[in-house]
Amino acid sequence: MGTERPSYVGMAGLVSPGLTWEKVNTKNAGIDAGFLRNRLNLTFDYFIRNTFDMLGPVESLPAVLGTAVPRTNNANLRTRGFEMTLVWKDRIGDLAYGTRFLVSDAVSTVTRYYNPQDLLSAPYYEGMELGEIWGFRTAGLFQSDEEALAADQSYLSAETPRAGDVSYSDLNGDGKIDIGRNTVDEPGDKTIIGNSTPRFAFGLNLNASWKGFDMNMLWQGIGKRDLWLNSPIFWGAGSMWWFTAYEEHMDYWAPDNTDAYWPNPRMDKGSMNKQVQSRYLQNGAYIRLKSLQIGYTIPPSLSGRVFIRNLRLFVNGENLLTFTDLIGAFDPEATGGARGNGYIYPLQKVLSGGVSITF
Template sequence: MGIGQSGFMMTAGQRTPFVSPAGLVSPTLTWETVISQNLGVDFTMFGGKIDASFDVFTRDTKDMLMRQEYPAILGTAAPASNAADSRTTGWELALTWRDRPRNDLSYDVTLALSDWTAKITRFDNPNGAIPSGTSSTNQYYEGQALNEIWGYRTVGIFQTQEEVDNAANQDFLGANWRPGDIQYEDLNGDGVITPGNNTLENPGDRTIIGNSTPRLSFGLNNNLQWKNFTLNVFFQGIWRRDHWPTSGNWTWFFPFNAGHVEKYFITDSWSEDNRDAYFAHPHISTNDKKNIQPQSRFLQNAGYIRLKNLQLGYNIPVFLTDKLGLQTANVYFAGMNLWEYSPIRDPLDPETIYSGAIEYPMQRIYTLGVRLSF
């Protein structure tokens, strides 16, 4: 049993002590079981010029430990139980090409590529309830793809009052709809925009709009040596990863929640003179979330490619190092995060959006140095 004191005064200037109920424990609690199966092949060809490794795998996780949702009448948090099974399938590839065209020139290039998906194969969800928000960490259903994102399909931004009057009724999501507000798509054709009863049978106008699982993760590494010069380049990235920002003061598309407004929000918000803007017209109230419901318009593709590391070096010729009394000497330039491309919208950075803040993007680091060996 937990013990504590109330956060307010009751009598004689004293806080009231209390005892809280202990957390429930499932009587059937047991260990998770993981069953992995792999099929791989490794080969080398052309006298070692090509070196490759390919692997296909499945991983079944049985009796996953998680908390189910129970009615509030339970009176306390639901106990963790072995409530679900999942299956992950994927593959990994590593491919290297190395060559020496001349005595003073050699190089190698390595590509690492992988992909995976996971789905829920068992979960006790008799009503077919679906996640009420964009996160599926507390509610699953059988056949669900892990990390799927639910939301509304966006038609666009209302441009005239006539468009508002002729569109499906959106009063369930907010009030005072007018030009500059978001127009959501009436997927079930009933003339109103609602989340239904949040079940697979009746999701209303919500649907799966994306998935935050990173797809096709890759890395590309190159080593080049020509005469006294050496060059190493490393690229990293993922092909696609859908991202819907978590609510909070830092969230990039309603920055006024933090008590400030970014310039990009002012210049790219809808107005009579800026009808092609990306954002809806701004509201004074920070509690008005009708235009920023999870939706396809603001869903971000967090795929990217980034030049993570680059190092260029020059080995001082032997006849010079001998004169200087050195065994070896090397001058080099190194850089980190020198370049990137991503379809994600500024000011977001695809590698920092999951850290909980966007104030500090990836830093570029430059280093110029000399290595001496006596």
């Protein structure tokens, strides 16, 4: 005021006096069974978990309140899933071997949440399956400037469309591409194109031993997952000096490469082509050889001559093989949070060896 800037303090956020702990109710049914003289064992569990009184938003109040409206216990969530384990152990002469297979899956649905208009701009809505990815269906790439200019995609970007840009499907048939009222009932041309929740997580352990030799192997993976990887590392084109294209980005649209995977690269923001869409939704499923160890134990009759009770030599490997459809800059185990942008050092393959000695 005047020539001086007065000191001030912002209004502290309000806290609802009725806040309480959320409540969880779980129902499950399971089975444990053994077959073939317990060489094969099965464990299966199915569960339904209801979480009540989670924190959620409430009806907005006039701005004269001076601070954010306090949250309250008005959200519920239901999760259904299963866990299964299969174990096999057997011996054939000097060969002892076994395997353990584990798989689990769960789906969570919002059963109560304050979003009276079912706005897609809100974090959740009643009936939403956690991890839903809303986006546009991709029709393909425009093959000429005339085709691009004839399509009304002006809502998405002020950029002038051209050959090689992404063409989106007009799902509601109104002649233009937009998001309607951006609600569940009126989403315009948006629809559910995938789900980012990891489904069918599994692990497979194999082990065997024979005349002093032993082996242990672990595979792990995710059976189903969709990923939207929206970053310069994914797109490989942009106006910043540090944007870098990889070998896979060389398959971009050009007059002599009209069936390309990537759109015509733009040095501007290129937001028209980078809308959440089905064409560039990535398959995050994978299977990885997480670890492999092979060892050999020297017979005690030999190691005992040098006063060693047990002498074992081994070599070990980690992250040796990975099978995934993700582009090379991304690791399927590092796609959450900020790491989803690819700004992370990749998991390393590790080879090591060692000696275990017991005197």
